[in-house]
Amino acid sequence: MFWIVFASIKKENPRADDTIMTVSNSRLKFIPAPDGVDPKRVPQKVLPTGAKIPVIGLGTFGSDRIPGAQVAEAVLGAAAVGYRHFDCAAVYGNEDLIGPALRSIIDGGVSREEIWVTSKLWNDKHGEKDVIAAFEKSLADLQLDYLDLYLIHWPFPNYHPPGCDVTSRSPDAKPYIHENYMKTWRKLEQLVEAGLVRHIGTSNMTRPKLRLLLRDARIKPACNEMELHPHFQQPELFKFVVDNGMIAIGFSPIGSPARPDRDRTPSDTVDTEDPMIVEMANRRGVHPAVVCLKWAVQRGQIPIPFSVNQRNYVSNLRAVVENPLTDREMEALARIDRNCRLIKGDVFLWKENQTWEDLWDLSGEITPA
DSSP: OOOOOOBOOOOSSOOTTSOOOBOOTTTOOOOOOTTSOOGGGSOEEEOTTSOEEESOOEEOOOTTTSOHHHHHHHHHHHHHTTOOEEEOOGGGSOHHHHHHHHHHHHHTTOOGGGOEEEEEEOGGGOSTTTHHHHHHHHHHHTTOSOEEEEEESOSSOOOOOTTOOTTOOOTTOOOOOHHHHHHHHHHHHHHHHTTSEEEEEEESOOHHHHHHHHHHOSSOOSEEEEEOBTTBOOHHHHHHHHHTTOEEEEESTTOOTTOOGGGOOTTOOOGGGOHHHHHHHHHHTSOHHHHHHHHHHHHTOEEOOOOOOHHHHHHHHHHTTSSOOOHHHHHHHTTOOOOOOSOOOGGGOOSTTOOGGGGGTTTSSOOOO
């Protein structure tokens, strides 16, 4: 187990859904859990810069359901059991609460160099005058001197309010315009050159969009974050990412069972109920989610599962260091892909009579404006 002691204080205009907390370094104790996983046992991927990224991270998106304070406690608890990779984003609305947890981890004896922290630029901050300020807020909220990875969260500068439903549309919505995306990317390159970010990357991209970025970028994307799970393997995009020297980071790695209601449709499948995954899990005496994570890491992507339940996030971490899948099992799982995208992104559409498929360039070309 781990011990944490929070010092609660009042903040102006506190969010109603959070227990607002700040951390007093003298009162909050970070103690590694004796029954956790030694972080040295967790495999790492090496980037061209020589930096090392753990092959599993803790996601921090509470799916509009989990209060930020609870997510922050999970970050601290996950570090106590051996996690060293945390995937954050401004739009998750909890970086100011996660920051004190990260600070206590570092003050508790984990060196900053051992921790990998990602954040993301939200869609309404793509403007050239907005990027640096948005980054600086995330950096300050996370109480860090630099980020290991900063991503452009979506390629569309289209805002949607937290908790909105699937029909929500921004009146100022725009399609992907490469010239504008590159203006945003240049600002990320400046952050690297200033030493504030070690690596920059993309999220929710497609092959035709990435081709243009790779052609025009001075600093190439180090990672692409994308939806990846056994029922949505994206083999063509995954191969393209790897072949072009990027690391694929997979969100929704167990099929995002707690995703927001706007991201649910009747045709969605459930990875953890797939008979083949269930059979493999039963043979090992583990939850089917563990099989999904083993598959992800052994395939070569980095899963970032989210959980605030200690039993679950410990189990997820152990998945990558114990009892790997056999080659035959990996081959079998490659055959259960159902091309089932769960996070469809309808809220980012930019004109009437479109469907979510228009966001994903299924023809191989960028969908015309």
